[in-house]
Amino acid sequence: MPPLLLYLGITLVDLRTTERFRIISWIVLVPGIAAALCGVWPTAVFALLSVVTYVAVDSAWPQQYQAGLADFVLVALGGVLATLASAVRVRGERQMLHMRDIAETTRRTVLRPLPPHWAGLEHAGVYLASDVDARVGGDFYDIQPGLHGTRVLVGDVQGKGLGAVETAAALLGTFREAGYHEKDLATVAERLEIRIRRHRGHTTALGRNDGDRFATAVLLGFSEDAPGTVEVINFGHEPPLAVGPHGVRALPGGDGLPLGLGDLVDGGPPPLHRVPLDREETLLLVTDGVTEARDADGEFYPLVRELVRAVEADPGRAEPGRLVRRIRDGVLRHSGGHLGDDTTVFAIRRLPGEDPVRGRLQS
Structure with a gap:
């Protein structure tokens, strides 16, 4: 929910404000937030959605007000890095849960249930x-x-x-x-x-x-x-x-x-x-x-x-x-x-x- 709300908020604010307040590039934050909270596939979906939305919203403005290629690269690269970070986090959490299972098994072996x-x-x-x-x-x-x-x-x-x-x-x-x-x-x-x-x-x-x-x-x-x-x-x-x-x-x-x-x-x-x-x-x-x-x-x-x-x-x-x-x-x-x-x-x-x-x- 937090990355989805952030995605909707950035998109609506960029579309409803003037050319003096362009924030569509901030959409790079969406996959970053998803990487900390979601699994790998939801993060990848948010990354792809952010890229597509960036292109669609930025193209809706006249050319002189568009953010351009540099910000597109930023959003795309941010999505890729967020997906990789999510994969690393999920792998670490699985290892931690495995270690907790081992610790629990050890505890029940030493201190058997009575x-x-x-x-x-x-x-x-x-x-x-x-x-x-x-x-x-x-x-x-x-x-x-x-x-x-x-x-x-x-x-x-x-x-x-x-x-x-x-x-x-x-x-x-x-x-x-x-x-x-x-x-x-x-x-x-x-x-x-x-x-x-x-x-x-x-x-x-x-x-x-x-x-x-x-x-x-x-x-x-x-x-x-x-x-x-x-x-x-x-x-x-x-x-x-x-x-x-x-x-x-x-x-x-x-x-x-x-x-x-x-x-x-x-x-x-x-x-x-x-x-x-x-x-x-x-x-x-x-x-x-x-x-x-x-x-x-x-x-x-x-x-x-x-x-x-x-x-x-x-x-x-x-x-x-x-x-x-x-x-x-x-x-x-x-x-x-x-x-x-x-x-x-x-x-x-x-x-x-x-x-x-x-x-x-x-x-």
Whole structure:
């Protein structure tokens, strides 16, 4: 529509004004505008239409008032260049869309979609990449039902780019297998530590300089034998928050080293904590993109304060979906929409009356 309106406007103005105001040569702008907005063939049609209209309108004037050959060459050459520019733009847009499809496929592979009410857990999650075009980064989360309980993993790989995505994918692959088969949560933790070391050794052998990459993570275990507790192993990550009608409390913090740094100390993985958890309580897990989000004055996002305020105003805010939306909107509002790091908010809660074993055996 914009190039068509411009075409009609230039033509009518040139025909309805005197010889002192000849603007028919401006019609060269029409294919130029079309090149920025339309496809190749519509741009070519506007270019041809501009040339034909220029000849027709210019010939309608007496010879002494005609724009002449020089302006004709300008309009014709402008049409050709506009058509070529449109072809380049369309090709670039197709390549960009293809890359976005690849990024989306990668994101869905790393952060696989989770069925609703999966493995006896009600869950909600949101992932916001700091690089909007990339749409995927080093944050990861997953729920794995298994033979010995449901396991949950939330983490953040140090660094950005494809190297962080590869590390996250490697950890998630190991978690999905170990979380299903292994009886002890501590064994799952050991398998994750071994996997990141093997991955780093492989990338180093390839000549890449990300051999010191590590990941903070929280590993949770829900067992049908202890419905009122949750097992927690924290690899230097933000402590999970239990949010319920009675308030907000923090679970054990990052008392262990991040994944990939376990060889710096003796004694194996971080300690396992068994923490009481009411059925009405929702576990909220976030990455540092939430806690380190800053406003214009450099102040960090007050996560706990916002949670306390939300629960006091409405105890129903503890429901996972509402909780995640509250934190997501709060972080974006606090930071003005400018995220300095990948941001993940993930919330889970036991489903009352669900048989978690049935869900686990389906995976």
